Structures are given as C-alpha cells and as structure tokens.
Amino acid sequence: MPPSEGDRAPDFEALLCDSETFRPRRFDATLDPRGGVLVFDGFSFSAIAENWWKRYERAGWHEFDVPVLGVSRDGPYAQNAFLRHLDSPFRLFADHDAAAAGAYDLLVEREGMGGTRTARRAVFVLDGDRRVQYAWVAGDWISPVPREDVESAVEKL
Secondary structure (H helix, E strand, C coil): CCCCCCCCCCCCCEEEEEECEEEEEEEEHHECCCCCEEEECCCCCHHHHHHHHHHHHHHHHHCCCCEEEEEEECCHHHHHHHHHCCCCCCCCECCCHHHHHHHCCCCCEECCCCCEECCCEEEEEECCCCCEEEEEEECCCCCCCCCCHHHHHHHHC
C-alpha cells in the first residue's frame, strides 16, 4: 500500500534534475525543514504530465514555502529537456529504475506498453520528518489532482 496520512514516507535516492544539471540526491535532503510536496507521474512529455505541471505552475505551487518535486520513470536527459520545454520552475527526480515508485508502492503495468511499469499518479504532502500530512493516489490516468486539498495541506505545514 502507498503511504497514507500519518505514515513516514520512504526516503530514496535518484538523480535530481533542474533543467540543466542532474546530481544524485536523497529525497530527504531536498526537503525543507517544514517539509515538501512529492508528485509522481508516469512519463515526462506525456500529455497528462505536461498538462498537470503547467497547472501546478499556474496555481502558484512553485511559490510554496516548501519544495514541490516530481518523480517519473524518465532518465535525466529527458527530465531536463521536459523542464526546459515547459520553462518550468520545478525540479524532477529521474526514477529510471523505478526505485522511488517501488518504495511508494505505486508501480502498475501500463496496458498496451509492452509490460512497462510506471508510477500511478500521486501527490504526497510531507512534513519535515517525512510524515504524510496528505496523500492522493489516482485510480486512473486522467482524474484531476485535488489541488485545493494539496494547497490546504501545504498551508498547515
């Protein structure tokens, strides 16, 4: 089961991309002392990922007092290209080996994609100790993220 409210979310290490560079980073090391937001997507450059990351920026998530970090199965070059394509202020973890998605128990096989497994779309708001303050895991690929609930959870950190 993915982490739920009150659980301590798993730490992981992956390449953190900022549109230009990438370096191995532990998730725990990227959190603000107050916490952060972790967003899982299937693949960068998908219409769904592009649509939602643009919505997060329009909603002002990049102005939160805590970092908003994405995770998808893409490699670091694709992640950086995606961030440049969007002119995005966010940073993304390149979870090419699915270690992060696996640690969060989000991996599902994608129908029609030759056995490829990706993370279900999910958003976790975590405090500085990685305790889940809010969790949303999509049951499908297109349901909207409950932005207002995420924003309310971030305000309470």
